[in-house]
Amino acid sequence: xxxxxxxxxxxxxxxxxxxxxxxxxxxxxRHVSLAVARITAAAQDPAHGAIVDAAIHWAQKDVGxxxxxxxxxxxxxxxxxxxxxxxxxxQVPGQVSVELDARIAYQKRATIDKARSLxxxxxxxxxxxxxxxxxxxxxxxxxxxxxILRGKSDIRCLMTLxxxxxxxxxxxxxxAHSIAPAVGRISDWHKQQAGAIVGAEDPxxxxxxxxxxxxxxxSYDTLLVPCAFRGLEQVLAFRGIECMALPxxxxxxxxxxxxxxxQTSARATGQPSKHERLAVDAAAYNRLHAADPLANAxxxxxxxxxxxAVVSQQQQLGxxxxxxxxxxxxxxxxxxxxxxxxxxxxxxxxxxxxxxxTVFNALDRDRDGRISVQELALGLGAPAQPKDV
Numbered sequence: 001x002x003x004x005x006x007x008x009x010x011x012x013x014x015x016x017x018x019x020x021x022x023x024x025x026x027x028x029x030r031h032v033s034l035a036v037a038r039i040t041a042a043a044q045d046p047a048h049g050a051i052v053d054a055a056i057h058w059a060q061k062d063v064g065x066x067x068x069x070x071x072x073x074x075x076x077x078x079x080x081x082x083x084x085x086x087x088x089x090x091q092v093p094g095q096v097s098v099e100l101d102a103r104i105a106y107q108k109r110a111t112i113d114k115a116r117s118l119x120x121x122x123x124x125x126x127x128x129x130x131x132x133x134x135x136x137x138x139x140x141x142x143x144x145x146x147x148i149l150r151g152k153s154d155i156r157c158l159m160t161l162x163x164x165x166x167x168x169x170x171x172x173x174x175x176a177h178s179i180a181p182a183v184g185r186i187s188d189w190h191k192q193q194a195g196a197i198v199g200a201e202d203p204x205x206x207x208x209x210x211x212x213x214x215x216x217x218x219s220y221d222t223l224l225v226p227c228a229f230r231g232l233e234q235v236l237a238f239r240g241i242e243c244m245a246l247p248x249x250x251x252x253x254x255x256x257x258x259x260x261x262x263q264t265s266a267r268a269t270g271q272p273s274k275h276e277r278l279a280v281d282a283a284a285y286n287r288l289h290a291a292d293p294l295a296n297a298x299x300x301x302x303x304x305x306x307x308x309a310v311v312s313q314q315q316q317l318g319x320x321x322x323x324x325x326x327x328x329x330x331x332x333x334x335x336x337x338x339x340x341x342x343x344x345x346x347x348x349x350x351x352x353x354x355x356x357x358t359v360f361n362a363l364d365r366d367r368d369g370r371i372s373v374q375e376l377a378l379g380l381g382a383p384a385q386p387k388d389v
Contacts, residue, residue, distance in 0.1 A: 005254035007261040008236070013243035015225060016251060019048070019084055021091055023248055026255065030094035033135075033227075033245050036101075037309050039080055040316055051087055055079040077314050082118065085132070086125045097133035097158050102306030105137040111145040119155050133158045133177055137303050138167040140285045147174035158225070161302040163189075164295035166288035168211045169278035171222065178223040179215075180245060181208045183238075184230035185302065189294045205237050210274060212241060217273035236261070337373055347372055 008014070009027060016024050017033045019042040024032055043052050059075035085096045098118060104110040115134045122132050134149070136142040138159040146157035156177035162168060163186055171179050186204035212224040227245040229235045232253060238244055239261065246254075280288065289295055340348040347370040353360050363371045365378065 001258045003255050004257040004259055008239055011240050015243055015245045017245050018248045024091050029092050032088045032092050033097045034084055036099050043080055051083045055083045082121045085122055086127055089127045089131055095131050095133050097135050099135040101310050102137055102303045105139050105303045106141050108141040108145045112148055115149050115155055135160050137161045138171055143170045143174045146176050150175040161299050163298045164292040166280050166285055170280040170285050172220040176222050178225050180225045180227045181211055182228035183208055183226050183234055184228045185298050187230055189298055213271050214273040214275055218277045337376055
């Protein structure tokens with residue numbers, strides 16, 4: 001019997017939120033989504049060593065010769081999303097969506113500049129901008145930035161953290177490529193208000209289907225991509241929708257299950273929207289957003305959580321990359337030392353040294369007539385552990 005994954009794929013396209021090549025292939029993905037939260041673990045996977053090295057190499061050139069290792073590490077962390085996007089673009093025929101730092105979600109100018117920089121870096125690596133989707137939170141500033149990016153730079157945007165009809169209408173009018181309502185977060189809010197919610201009673205299902213019907217009724221090209229599900233029941237409730245974004249864990253669970261898909265109930269598709277076309281300018285957005293407690297609370301919460309994720313990633317990966325730089329530099333130091341230490345006694349004496357006397361004397365800090373690994377490390381500015389002496 002086919003797995004639930006195969007049955008779902010017969011009706012709906014799945015966009016994996018993953019860096020795992022095998023998993024991306026398993027869903028025959030045409031597009032893939034790259035989230036900040038996925039990069040932290042992926043970067044520390046030995047299988048992605050070449051991607052991390054490319055980010056470090058770029059950061060070293062960007063910072064300049066002799067640059068501070070901590071600054072190099074932080075620039076490398078920023079570059080990782082570009083390097084991962086390039087690698088993922090080689091695995092799918094379609095588009096790769098890349099998340100911007102949520103801490104600038106309320107800064108239109110910074111959002112535009114960051115998006116253009118991201119796309120420009122990827123184009124330098126051979127990934128054309130038509131294959132790049134920039135993910136932005138659907139704040140008023142983010143939506144306005146998306147309109148400018150599409151209109152002036154032909155850069156496509158996916159609006160995230162979408163909870164209300166005003167966000168959908170404004171994003172669609174801005175020419176957003178796609179809109180990603182956070183299904184599970186909508187459910188979470190309703191549960192906080194009303195307690196436990198069971199299956200088809202979940203208000204998030206009707207809310208998101210209505211968003212999709214609104215886009216269809218009013219003939220928008222903007223694609224709806226539900227995401228942030230709280231389990232398979234929510235996922236299967238959206239079978240038949242054009243596409244959805246799923247993390248690795250849910251894709252693997254779908255693959256492991258062989259239930260009869262006909263036993264689940266999905267809403268009838270293609271219903272006319274209940275809403276007339278909304279004209280949402282800045283004033284209307286602010287008014288409607290203030291009047292929508294769900295969207296107001298969850299948008300702020302989502303941006304705050306994504307900002308924390310970015311800070312955590314920068315700290316964790318920054319420290320890890322610094323250690324990686326140290327390990328690489330130490331290996332190079334030991335290899336260099338071994339070339340001169342002909343007798344292998346752990347020191348380079350004057351007979352083994354083929355350089356100038358001035359350099360030898362400068363490296364021989366304790367003036368004992370030989371150079372240790374530690375002395376060479378100090379002279380070259382490279383790390384070396386005492387155990388290597």
